[in-house]
Amino acid sequence: MGNFHETLGINELKNKNAIWKALLAEFLANVLLNFFGCASCTHISGKPPSLVLIALTFGLVIFILAQTIEHVSGGHINPAVTAGMMATGNIGIVKGILYIIVQCLGALAGSAVLKALTPEDLHKSGLGNTQLAPGFSPIQGFGVEFFLGFVLILVICGVCDPNKPQAKPAATLAIGMAVAVGHLATVDFTGSSMNPARSFGSALIANNWTDHWVYWAGPILGGVAAALLYKHALAAPNLGPMR
């Protein structure tokens, strides 16, 4: 039973206080991600604002939220990140699934609050709902979202590697800027979700589920691939127990 319990991560859940705090932090961060991120996609003129504006919003909001809650929950704020951490054993399966559930609920709440706090004629633009651009097949969209999940989780592994303390001061900035890079390059292709919870929240509020599977399969499979590649081929050598 020991090994099985370990994989599920039952022991992680014994500290009730810590798990509740972590779930609260993930929930709250996803509320703020969807509120501010989708507000950046929503412009009073009804026209979409500049892509640089959208990309900087999503990148910087991840930077500041990760820097703020990292000590409570690890600062995943994204089911693709949680899936990558589950694949490499950094988080147990039960705790990981709880994370993903509250991330989705938080994103939904953030999108709902945005809808409540904006006049109705702003809702037509979709409130940040992610869609494939005309001409992109679902497979191409999946490929783009795979690369987006891949680069984000590769960077997270590289800058949070416990044997690379020198990467720590700029770690959360690099993570946020990975989100910014993804948006700068591909927001015009797929909306550059990179994050199933963020897409789920906007899709439910906009009630538009076209090609929604792309935004789950792409980032999660890309993220798991990056996490496994990093762990087995790129991880820094152990600094030893005395560090």
Add this chain to the structure above:
Amino acid sequence: MGNFHETLGINELKNKNAIWKALLAEFLANVLLNFFGCASCTHISGKPPSLVLIALTFGLVIFILAQTIEHVSGGHINPAVTAGMMATGNIGIVKGILYIIVQCLGALAGSAVLKALTPEDLHKSGLGNTQLAPGFSPIQGFGVEFFLGFVLILVICGVCDPNKPQAKPAATLAIGMAVAVGHLATVDFTGSSMNPARSFGSALIANNWTDHWVYWAGPILGGVAAALLYKHALAAPNLGPMR
């Protein structure tokens, strides 16, 4: 009397030299915030410049000012920050009120200097006065400004937590980028004040007080809510006295 004096923070005021320096730093920072911030909203063509330009100006000016004066006054530069710190007992009530007064005076001086140093036909755009966009009710504007104050003070609490020394190197950058995120996402909704003193200074110079209460109630209540939530649910565990 001891407890009552403690709440008011009378003892904080005994070091006259330190309190004067702190008030000077807060005053000066608010002068520069309103001068540069509102100059970014004021464009020679009379048309408003890009929202990215405005957001980067407000975000980066808070980063550089907080990094510069943080050792003198804590680098609040914002009554909503001071109110959050008062709610959690990080600053006494009397000192906090003095901070808020000089913040408002500094913002007023910064907006006045901007008016004096620009030709008259540039003043028509309002010199950075914050207003609700058409279609937004005051309650919606209040909600947006509540979230703006909430995210700013949540980030401040998270990155200045004395038990999170690892967050220190990028702390002021994260604070500035929280201001940038707020502007990127919602400057087209409410002007994204996030800061009652900043709005007070421009409102007095523009002599336009429409919905002005929104810019006091929103950021302050959001800031107090975030400070209390962080203190009671998210603060890092004590590192101990030997740190």
Add this chain to the structure above:
Amino acid sequence: MGNFHETLGINELKNKNAIWKALLAEFLANVLLNFFGCASCTHISGKPPSLVLIALTFGLVIFILAQTIEHVSGGHINPAVTAGMMATGNIGIVKGILYIIVQCLGALAGSAVLKALTPEDLHKSGLGNTQLAPGFSPIQGFGVEFFLGFVLILVICGVCDPNKPQAKPAATLAIGMAVAVGHLATVDFTGSSMNPARSFGSALIANNWTDHWVYWAGPILGGVAAALLYKHALAAPNLGPMR
């Protein structure tokens, strides 16, 4: 034979595991550089996106990739960087040539994946192929690319100087921002390659080799000049063995 072997850097190659990991890291980073960088030059409308968007993408992707793989390969991601390191003896000739080969293969793969994942009508804009702007002679283009290689490698030498530990926390950010500066200033002149592998990958995919020599000679000669100048005139004094 000892000296000759040393120059070639044969000994560096003895740790087979380490060299394979380094080549994998350089390959992967150049895949992601060309995929995201050239995606930022490719816009669904067919019109080129804003120069700020392109510059931030290239600058930030170098920041995050260097921060992620720096411990594996040094994070060159660019034959001009590798050439500068070869000129100053920081990497052996054989290992350096292997780096340059995989960098070119990675860039090619990244551009190929971008082509596969985008609809055909987006390919007309050249998928990020670098070209001289009208009016620029090849010699002027060479001069611009020389300065681009010069500033990038000068910054790398300055922030990675082993005797300047204080520069470490912001080192990879400064390197990325050197790439951003080059693009902001001169992307409208030469496409601001700064990187022969990046130009090689797009040139092969676009099958357009006009003035291609400029993108090899410029950054490499500029990079070698900067590396030698830094080593002989600007390097920090030795901190001593006890550091």
Add this chain to the structure above:
Amino acid sequence: MGNFHETLGINELKNKNAIWKALLAEFLANVLLNFFGCASCTHISGKPPSLVLIALTFGLVIFILAQTIEHVSGGHINPAVTAGMMATGNIGIVKGILYIIVQCLGALAGSAVLKALTPEDLHKSGLGNTQLAPGFSPIQGFGVEFFLGFVLILVICGVCDPNKPQAKPAATLAIGMAVAVGHLATVDFTGSSMNPARSFGSALIANNWTDHWVYWAGPILGGVAAALLYKHALAAPNLGPMR
């Protein structure tokens, strides 16, 4: 004689090797500042590029150059900075004047190289020459440039304070972002020089000296005011000799 020699800073000049290296570093940095900065103002279409592009170029180039040469010369790259350091006794008068001379020569060389490396029809836009916008009186322009010098040198003093080691990791970034803030807010007012050498180099190449005094008096007086204010009212208390 001792005191007089000290004020002039004759002793600083005894280490011939160090002073030559410092002058080389200041020269080189000003070459790169004017080359890249003014290239960002010069666009192939003949129209000026976006103000965000210009502001990010000047801000980021100062960040990367200061981070690169700071250990050689202190990384002034600007006569207003050198003047502020002279006013507070951080650099001797003779060395300071030598700095200012090579800064001007470097800026001139950078602007000259930009002219040589660009087609003639790009030169009409003035190659980055700073001018007052229509409607601004020279006194208003002086006031704006005074504030620009003031904020830059105030930030430099605040982040390089030897008794604030916690400010060190983000110090050069804050300095660069002070330059970015100045440009974002006021490049449309005065060209936001902030730097007499930068304006001198472009003015000589463009042979346009209208209101040129503004670009010397404004930043230098603002810089001296900020340096004196910081030293006497805001400097951090001494950490003691054991630090």
